[in-house]
Amino acid sequence: MAIKASRAPLSRERVLSAAVALADREGLPALTMRRLAAELSVEAMSLYHHLAAKEALLDGVVETVIAEIVPAGGAEPDWRARLKQQFLAAREVMLRHPWMPGLLGSRRTVPTTVFAYYDGIVGTLVGAGFSYRLAHRALHALGSMPLGFVQEVFSPGAAGGDFDPATAEAEMAALAEAMPNITAMVAAEIHAAGDPTLGWCDSQTEFEFTLDLMLDGFERLRAKG
Structure with missing residues (x-):
């Protein structure tokens, strides 16, 4: 049988x-x-x-992907290096699941695991000497960067991994006469094919530049006390 x-x-x-x-x-x-x-x-x-229901499924998917973010640099003595490594680890997860930024933005409620993730970030800041007030302001300034992507005001293709630089360049070229400065900037900054992108202006290079700039600024504020 x-x-x-x-x-x-x-x-x-x-x-x-x-x-x-x-x-x-x-x-x-x-x-x-x-x-x-x-x-x-x-x-x-x-x-x-x-x-x-379907909404519970989507919230569960968010929880599952967030759980993939393994905080890196736990032993780093410098809080900036520790957070930078964690945010870059989050970015690696988002690049594996490029539909995730768009899904996160559509949630009506914040899954518990997302709150827990941010709780750890606040703990790192407070442990480094930040007041809770400054830590709160830092979270607002960082926006979605702790989750590994940036939420752009203008995002053709949305933050779902469907951004096509060639299409964006063609669209801007059509408006060159009306918007010469923006067109020139876009032409100069169209991302290289090997630069991982999650949206309109969310390349690895720009993500790390902005992150370093903000963390250094927070350090100056922290040092003031």
Whole structure:
């Protein structure tokens, strides 16, 4: 008699892992309960035992990806080096999942794991001598950088990894006469093909430049007391 192959039991962790893999492979729009159930070879209703609705699924996906950020530089004596390494580790995660910045921006509530992640950042700042007031202001100034990307005011293609420099250059060239300075700047700053990009002006070079500038500024404020 043939032996039926055993299948790993369905769990919240297994569902979310499959959801992240599906979004990586086919994009976030492909992530539906029905499509995910097919990936797992189960009925769609089975998923609702682990995730109450599509919004719960998306929040769980956020939690799963945030959990991939392994804080680096824990032994670094300099708080700036410690945070920089952590933020760059977060960026590596976002580059693996380029749909993630857009998903984070769409959440109606902040998943607990995101709060916990920021709690660790505040702890690093306060441990370095920042007051809670200055730490609060630093978080506002940093914006989304602790999560490894920058949220741009102007973001053709959004922060979802679909930015095409060639398209942007063509669009700006069409407006060259009306906006000569912006056009010249864009032409000079179109990112090299090897520079990882998560949005309109979110290249690795610009991310690290801005991060260093802000951390150095915070250090001057901290030193003032």
